[in-house]
Amino acid sequence: MAQGPLAGLKIVEFAGIGPGPFCGMLLSDLGADVVRIDRKGHGRASPADVTSRGRQSVALDLKKPEAVEACLKLMERADAVFEGFRPGVMERLGLGPDVALARNPKLVYGRMTGWGQFGPYAQAAGHDMNYIAITGALHAIGAEDKPVPPLNLVGDFGGGALYLAFGLLAGVIHARATGRGQVVDCAMSDGAASLMAMFYGFKAMGIWKEERRSNLLDGGAHFYDTYQCADGGWVSIGSIEPQFYALLLEKTGISDPEFSGQMNREAWPALREKLAAVIRTRTRAEWTEIMGGTDVCFAPVLNMDEAPEHPHNKARETFVEIAGVMQPAPAPRFSATPGAVQGPPPAIGADNDGALSRWGFAEAEIAALKTDGAL
Numbered sequence: 001m002a003q004g005p006l007a008g009l010k011i012v013e014f015a016g017i018g019p020g021p022f023c024g025m026l027l028s029d030l031g032a033d034v035v036r037i038d039r040k041g042h043g044r045a046s047p048a049d050v051t052s053r054g055r056q057s058v059a060l061d062l063k064k065p066e067a068v069e070a071c072l073k074l075m076e077r078a079d080a081v082f083e084g085f086r087p088g089v090m091e092r093l094g095l096g097p098d099v100a101l102a103r104n105p106k107l108v109y110g111r112m113t114g115w116g117q118f119g120p121y122a123q124a125a126g127h128d129m130n131y132i133a134i135t136g137a138l139h140a141i142g143a144e145d146k147p148v149p150p151l152n153l154v155g156d157f158g159g160g161a162l163y164l165a166f167g168l169l170a171g172v173i174h175a176r177a178t179g180r181g182q183v184v185d186c187a188m189s190d191g192a193a194s195l196m197a198m199f200y201g202f203k204a205m206g207i208w209k210e211e212r213r214s215n216l217l218d219g220g221a222h223f224y225d226t227y228q229c230a231d232g233g234w235v236s237i238g239s240i241e242p243q244f245y246a247l248l249l250e251k252t253g254i255s256d257p258e259f260s261g262q263m264n265r266e267a268w269p270a271l272r273e274k275l276a277a278v279i280r281t282r283t284r285a286e287w288t289e290i291m292g293g294t295d296v297c298f299a300p301v302l303n304m305d306e307a308p309e310h311p312h313n314k315a316r317e318t319f320v321e322i323a324g325v326m327q328p329a330p331a332p333r334f335s336a337t338p339g340a341v342q343g344p345p346p347a348i349g350a351d352n353d354g355a356l357s358r359w360g361f362a363e364a365e366i367a368a369l370k371t372d373g374a375l
Helices: 019-029 065-076 089-093 097-103 128-133 153-178 188-195 197-205 242-252 265-279 284-291 311-316 352-358 363-371
Strands: 010-014 033-039 056-060 080-083 108-113 182-187 224-228 234-238 298-301 319-322 325-328
Touching (some): 010 019, 019 153, 065 097, 065 363, 097 108, 097 182, 128 153, 153 182, 153 188, 182 188, 224 265, 234 284, 242 265, 242 284, 352 363
Parallel strands (some): 010 033, 033 056, 108 182
Antiparallel strands (some): 224 234, 234 298, 319 325
16 A cells, blocks of 8 residues: 555656656655556566656557547546646647646646747757756856856756646645646746746845856855865765865865965865865875764765665665665655655566556456457
């Protein structure tokens, strides 16, 4: 039986890539019953397909009207549905929000795209880097000489999947209160822009420069940056507050009076070089022994092999190993209704009979879908 604060919530997910599966994982990890509609065909499950964990897969041939009808029946029984196709694709399949909401007026219909359902770029292909490029986020991240893509964290997952999950749950709360469902237009470009709210505020205050690595939080400040150690490892230092900065100077043994002007932006480049020279005198392990767990605001920079072994992550069980694959555990944590990984990634169509039966399809209906070649 599913556990978590979303237990009892029924979600239909149309299989996609990137942020869609991650959104489905988040909902499943917190207890939602997520049935994923996959394209009919054979596909083996891989334990390494982490973002597909915890769902049940029903494989349908959406070119068949019987399969489309089966999807609509699932939507009738669902609290929410989400898809990640280009605008108009679901309408051409006969599964658009107008049809779905006519069948289930309380349905929350989530639409995940890079550019959104309308606008000059709406029909254009793109990837995470492109979606964050028009928001100011990509321009602000990187070295002095070029912007650097921050993995897929800002667009696909931060601005996309997390905003979609947030939007779906907000829509469900509204639907339960009013009986009215609605469409959630989740554009990664919108979400990434939203994530930049504080920085647009900084810019309006006149305390944010457009030049990379010239600001408080982009590596411009010597006390908020990463530094290489004697053994080639790296550490992160974020000693912003004066008392934390003072502790940094104490722990590093720095007595140079130039460091007293912490917020003198003109001195930051020179102070960064001086601090870098000090950090290079010891190994990462040595600096971790000196500053780890203190108010310096310090942490070693770990790779993905090292991160699960860090004492803090081990104490909190931040990572779990499932079928030999190390992966992040469900987050966030709930005191009364903790989430859990509901199962490994499913093979395509692995749950055709079980999931449909559990969602109220009669045996005869399931048999008919097979006979028609829809399932």
